[in-house]
Amino acid sequence: MIETQSTAKTLEQLIRDVGRDSQRFATATVRADDLPAAARLLVREEGTAFADLFAVDDRDRSGRFQIHLIWAFDPSAAWLDLIADVDPTHPEYPSLAPTLPAVGWYEREIRDELGIEPRDHPLPRRLRRPADWPPETYLLRRDLDWSTTIPRIPARAEDELPPLAVAPEGVVDYPLGPVRSGVVESGHYTLRTVGEEIVDCRLQLFYKHRGVEKRAEGLSILHAPLVAERISGTSAFAHSLALCQAIEMACGAVVPKRAQFLRTLFAELERLYNHIGYQADLCQATGLGVGQAQWEILKERLLRLNATVAGHRYLFGLNVPGGLSRDLIPPVFGTIRRALHDLRTDLDVLEPMLLGSASHLDRLEGTGILRSADARAYGAVGPIGRASNIDRDLRRDHPYAAYDAVDFAVPIVETGDALARFQVRLTETRESIRIAEQVIDTIPGGPIRAEISLPAAGATGFGWAESSRGASLHWVAIGPDGTITRYRARPASFANWQAFPLAVPGHNILTDFPVIEQSFGLSFAGADR
Amino acid sequence: MQIAWLIRGLRTGVVTTRYPREPETLPRGFRGLPVLDVDRCHAADGCNDCVQACLPRAITLDAETRGQGDTGRESFAVSEEAGGGVLLRLNYGACIMCGLCVAACQSTAITMTADYELAVRQPGDLICAATLRDQGAHHESTASPEPN
Amino acid sequence: MNQLPLLNPTDGDIERASEQIREMVRRLFKRSLHIRHVDAGSCNACESEIKQLTSPYYDLHRLGIFFTTSPRHADLLLVTGPITRAMEAPLLRTYEAMPDPRLVVAVGACACDGGIFGRSCLTNGRLSRVLPVDVLIPGCPPTPFALIQGLLLAVGRAEQKMRQGQIQPSGDNRAILGTPSPTPNGFSGVES
Numbered sequence: 001m002i003e004t005q006s007t008a009k010t011l012e013q014l015i016r017d018v019g020r021d022s023q024r025f026a027t028a029t030v031r032a033d034d035l036p037a038a039a040r041l042l043v044r045e046e047g048t049a050f051a052d053l054f055a056v057d058d059r060d061r062s063g064r065f066q067i068h069l070i071w072a073f074d075p076s077a078a079w080l081d082l083i084a085d086v087d088p089t090h091p092e093y094p095s096l097a098p099t100l101p102a103v104g105w106y107e108r109e110i111r112d113e114l115g116i117e118p119r120d121h122p123l124p125r126r127l128r129r130p131a132d133w134p135p136e137t138y139l140l141r142r143d144l145d146w147s148t149t150i151p152r153i154p155a156r157a158e159d160e161l162p163p164l165a166v167a168p169e170g171v172v173d174y175p176l177g178p179v180r181s182g183v184v185e186s187g188h189y190t191l192r193t194v195g196e197e198i199v200d201c202r203l204q205l206f207y208k209h210r211g212v213e214k215r216a217e218g219l220s221i222l223h224a225p226l227v228a229e230r231i232s233g234t235s236a237f238a239h240s241l242a243l244c245q246a247i248e249m250a251c252g253a254v255v256p257k258r259a260q261f262l263r264t265l266f267a268e269l270e271r272l273y274n275h276i277g278y279q280a281d282l283c284q285a286t287g288l289g290v291g292q293a294q295w296e297i298l299k300e301r302l303l304r305l306n307a308t309v310a311g312h313r314y315l316f317g318l319n320v321p322g323g324l325s326r327d328l329i330p331p332v333f334g335t336i337r338r339a340l341h342d343l344r345t346d347l348d349v350l351e352p353m354l355l356g357s358a359s360h361l362d363r364l365e366g367t368g369i370l371r372s373a374d375a376r377a378y379g380a381v382g383p384i385g386r387a388s389n390i391d392r393d394l395r396r397d398h399p400y401a402a403y404d405a406v407d408f409a410v411p412i413v414e415t416g417d418a419l420a421r422f423q424v425r426l427t428e429t430r431e432s433i434r435i436a437e438q439v440i441d442t443i444p445g446g447p448i449r450a451e452i453s454l455p456a457a458g459a460t461g462f463g464w465a466e467s468s469r470g471a472s473l474h475w476v477a478i479g480p481d482g483t484i485t486r487y488r489a490r491p492a493s494f495a496n497w498q499a500f501p502l503a504v505p506g507h508n509i510l511t512d513f514p515v516i517e518q519s520f521g522l523s524f525a526g527a528d529r
Numbered sequence: 530m531q532i533a534w535l536i537r538g539l540r541t542g543v544v545t546t547r548y549p550r551e552p553e554t555l556p557r558g559f560r561g562l563p564v565l566d567v568d569r570c571h572a573a574d575g576c577n578d579c580v581q582a583c584l585p586r587a588i589t590l591d592a593e594t595r596g597q598g599d600t601g602r603e604s605f606a607v608s609e610e611a612g613g614g615v616l617l618r619l620n621y622g623a624c625i626m627c628g629l630c631v632a633a634c635q636s637t638a639i640t641m642t643a644d645y646e647l648a649v650r651q652p653g654d655l656i657c658a659a660t661l662r663d664q665g666a667h668h669e670s671t672a673s674p675e676p677n
Numbered sequence: 678m679n680q681l682p683l684l685n686p687t688d689g690d691i692e693r694a695s696e697q698i699r700e701m702v703r704r705l706f707k708r709s710l711h712i713r714h715v716d717a718g719s720c721n722a723c724e725s726e727i728k729q730l731t732s733p734y735y736d737l738h739r740l741g742i743f744f745t746t747s748p749r750h751a752d753l754l755l756v757t758g759p760i761t762r763a764m765e766a767p768l769l770r771t772y773e774a775m776p777d778p779r780l781v782v783a784v785g786a787c788a789c790d791g792g793i794f795g796r797s798c799l800t801n802g803r804l805s806r807v808l809p810v811d812v813l814i815p816g817c818p819p820t821p822f823a824l825i826q827g828l829l830l831a832v833g834r835a836e837q838k839m840r841q842g843q844i845q846p847s848g849d850n851r852a853i854l855g856t857p858s859p860t861p862n863g864f865s866g867v868e869s
Contacts, residue, residue, distance in 0.1 A: 130799070145798075146797050147797055234722065316817070528718075
């Protein structure tokens with residue numbers, strides 16, 4: 001995929017071009033004030049979807065800030081990156097949130113970390129920035145050094161979310177977290193209940209904000225994938241794959257075919273252990289202990305398989321710019337094939353048992369319904385979106401690695417409840433095994449790593465991968481000295497968490513909450529970065 | 530349905546490890562612990578390939594103690610040996626076992642083992658320090674760690 | 678044996694007394710240990726390995742070790758992550774809610790010494806900057822076997838194998854010292 005500048009004269013022409021020409025990553029510049037109009041045009045395009053919105057401190061090069069609005073064109077497997085310049089002395093632009101509810105969080109993040117104000121944003125409050133962090137200290141501006149000690153200030157009321165209205169008689173607010181029950185990630189919920197029924201869910205994430213994007217600045221392209229892997233360790237392969245693909249686009253590198261196939265294989269191995277672990281977590285939430293134990297056994301076997309074939313249980317250290325760091329010898333393919341065969345045999349036994357466990361299904365059916373319209377408005381991706389009738393999957397719609405060389409189905413369910421999310425992942429597990437087997441059957445020989453030559457003037461690139469939780473998008477800017485000047489990571493969980501609170505109210509009782517949370521199966525680390 | 534789960538459980542049998550009563554070895558190729566072979570190391574001749582490759586700066590050379598103002602890694606006073614030489618220090622507390630040092634080393638002086646029993650009570654025990662004097666120096670642990 | 682307090686304890690006396698107390702604490706937890714885990718900003722790989730400990734392959738319960746949700750019932754605080762700025766206060770509150778005696782264990786490269794983050798504007802980088810740490814378990818992430826060894830080390834049921842940065846060759850390759858056997862009246866009290 002080559003990044004090109006369009007020759008279209010108007011935005012409408014540009015959109016038509018991108019909608020026609022396949023496999024392009026097109027960039028175009030627009031005025032910041034025209035962004036809402038552009039968003040309105042794009043929203044009307046059939047089969048397209050919002051992908052990412054972020055900003056870059058480009059003052060070293062152009063003297064300006066840049067806002068990037070990235071849009072996915074599924075029918076033509078293309079992307080459009082609209083770039084708007086912003087004057088650093090008056091950093092603001094008209095908010096896109098009224099047109100596109102999905103960008104709400106993205107604009108708050110830009111506001112927090114680059115200080116670019118979205119005019120008329122419905123909720124201009126801090127998002128990722130810690131409560132005690134001075135508002136005028138902008139994390140992603142290049143003049144802030146990663147190792148600086150930032151003083152703590154008292155939290156300001158005008159920057160926090162407005163407090164929930166005082167609970168009237170009979171209404172109880174449950175604050176949960178950030179330290180929560182069990183071995184779980186840190187995050188905070190406030191559940192407002194009337195009797196048993198939950199009427200509102202307020203989310204407070206970003207306790208785990210480590211500044212991953214900032215950390216990558218100044219790093220070489222060999223070190224950056226180590227950072228990408230540790231955004232969310234259970235999506236390590238997907239994130240490092242997307243980042244490496246972004247670097248490869250920036251450098252114009254062509255990844256050898258064998259590496260593409262191997263990447264596909266490892267990506268599916270990652271999806272498999274995640275989906276299997278998801279079933280174990282869901283059994284834990286519904287109280288099916290025997291089911292939980294059986295699925296945990298399967299997950300452990302897959303992690304041990306990863307350790308045997310890749311040297312790491314979570315597939316860290318495999319993706320490098322240009323391909324992979326290690327190859328697999330033929331006997332290893334035999335090991336993987338046998339493991340997949342055993343897995344399928346186990347699934348043939350366990351799936352019907354799970355589907356026949358009334359206690360398990362009863363707790364999932366009708367619980368935590370995320371309506372299709374809400375899922376679409378808030379940009380839900382991955383199995384969560386597909387369980388709410390959003391028919392999108394990066395592997396099929398924007399093929400990368402070797403996904404265009406394998407055959408697989410993408411399950412869609414319309415109901416949007418916990419049962420739907422459970423069903424989608426069950427089917428995806430089967431399809432994953434099929435993909436992995438096809439890769440093993442058809443993998444070509446050859447090198448597994450291409451030479452990377454860094455462009456002298458610096459370059460930018462965009463990469464994507466469908467992680468087990470959905471679309472993981474990464475953008476990178478490499479400077480003339482070959483180090484990263486800006487790293488943008490948009491894990492799937494960041495998109496999906498926005499939709500989560502919408503699934504909680506609506507005939508769900510308090511004890512349904514763990515089931516809803518586990519049925520989404522999202523990553524806090526991915527959202528917080 | 531409960532019977533089905535029960536039967537499945539009985540068929541699965543016991544998969545539980547007996548560790549630590551019985552040792553468990555991880556598969557060959559597992560990235561457990563990078564180990565230094567001082568006899569092959571050329572740090573004293575000016576090589577610092579592994580130091581360049583290490584992102585968390587778990588491998589450092591000479592007086593590169595990481596004080597509070599820097600990345601803030603564990604810093605330990607090291608007694609100076611008369612007669613020159615280079616001090617190479619591996620801090621296993623910061624090591625992420627990525628293996629880039631192994632890949633970068635041209636002399637096969639660092640190899641990855643599958644060791645995993647690395648737990649310690651004192652952070653000083655996670656520091657491996659070696660003074661290297663030209664080629665063929667033997668290992669002397671000159672570190673006198675002051676636990677934090 | 679009860680020792681009368683010394684009137685003018687030397688540093689050596691204090692050190693010896695501290696070690697005796699630490700040994701007593703370890704023995705208290707030898708047969709039953711309750712762990713409260715806190716995620717202070719991990720990438721979630723460490724959590725995934727910790728969760729595997731209660732899976733059938735590892736079955737932490739066979740060693741008398743359990744996870745508890747309430748810090749008031751916990752003996753040991755298990756911490757993952759590089760201690761983000763936002764999690765520092767909740768982590769401290771959890772520690773303060775734990776009754777004495779209590780142990781603290783750092784899991785993974787991030788908690789041991791900052792991992793890829795180190796100390797920064799958003800991360801403390803090392804658990805020992807925030808809390809007193811009894812055991813460090815390196816790894817990225819440490820495998821469940823490594824976690825077992827670390828937890829047993831914390832309660833004196835396993836031997837430390839890494840000294841001065843080198844794995845000690847052990848005679849019979851076993852990490853464990855031996856589980857304590859009950860005294861004739863069925864309970865193992867604290868020995869002097």
